[in-house]
Amino acid sequence: MPSDDHDRFEGGEAGDALRRVLTPPGLDPRVRERLLDRAAPELRRRRRAPMFWRLGANAAVAAAILLTTGMYVYFGWLAKGGAPRPTSNTVLTADVNADGVVDILDAHALARAIDAGRPGRDLDADGAITRRDADWIADQVVRLGSAG
């Protein structure tokens, strides 16, 4: 059958009859309502999506600025001499008697504290504060003395 015949059929009585009989009725309003309800969350999510990407872009810019600033400060700090030398405060963690110097008196002070049940810092880092920590101070003091 040529296309002309199809066209005549489509526009003729037979086509009209088919459309009259087979054209679906309108969508039930309850079905329509359920369709819209089910789609609503997805549409809402799509409306929010651009805002999410804007926030994401702003966060990325902020992170880049922070990173750049951090690198600038860090490399500037390295250029000025690198990591800080231990200060007197860090050295004086072993200054048990708090007299400003680490000496054999601190070893004695720690030993007394341990004996009295008032342990201080775990200076030899063995997980327990014992007389060995006092010995550690004494060793350090001897070593310092020898080096000097």
Place this chain on the structure above:
Amino acid sequence: MGGARTDAELVTAIAAGNDEAFAALVDRHGAWGMSVARRFSGNEAAAEDALQESLLHLIERSGRLVIDESVRPWLYAVIRNRTLAQRRDASRTKAAEAIDLPADPPGQDLDDEIRRAVASLSEPLRETLILRIVDGLSVAETALALGVPEGTVKSRLSAALAALREHPALRAIF
């Protein structure tokens, strides 16, 4: 823009989450989509479910969907695939073989004959005839919806019309 928005414009608006555009698309194609789902589905509830899923799929894909004239060829394929998947899942293939055409108004013999004649066509011929003649898709759109060449659409249409002319009661109008 004075006239109604095209399907492509509606789909673009839907991609941005526009509720009104989605409602307009449902009003334009919802009844048709439901009839397609009914034809492949076993029951009304399954048809509605398939239509809902298909329209949600349209929303998901709306940002990447390329629509020329009508969304129907694309939507037809999606609805058909959804309903057939439902049928497979529910193992109701045999029950759904009988198509569900619009209900018969009482006392219209010719209309009944037309329904019966169309229902007796094989599925490829029936779908081609309905898409092209009843739904008004062009040959190209029908081919796109069915995933076949345009020549196949024309030959199926010829075969469908020839089969309808076989029915004595319809010979006068076909």
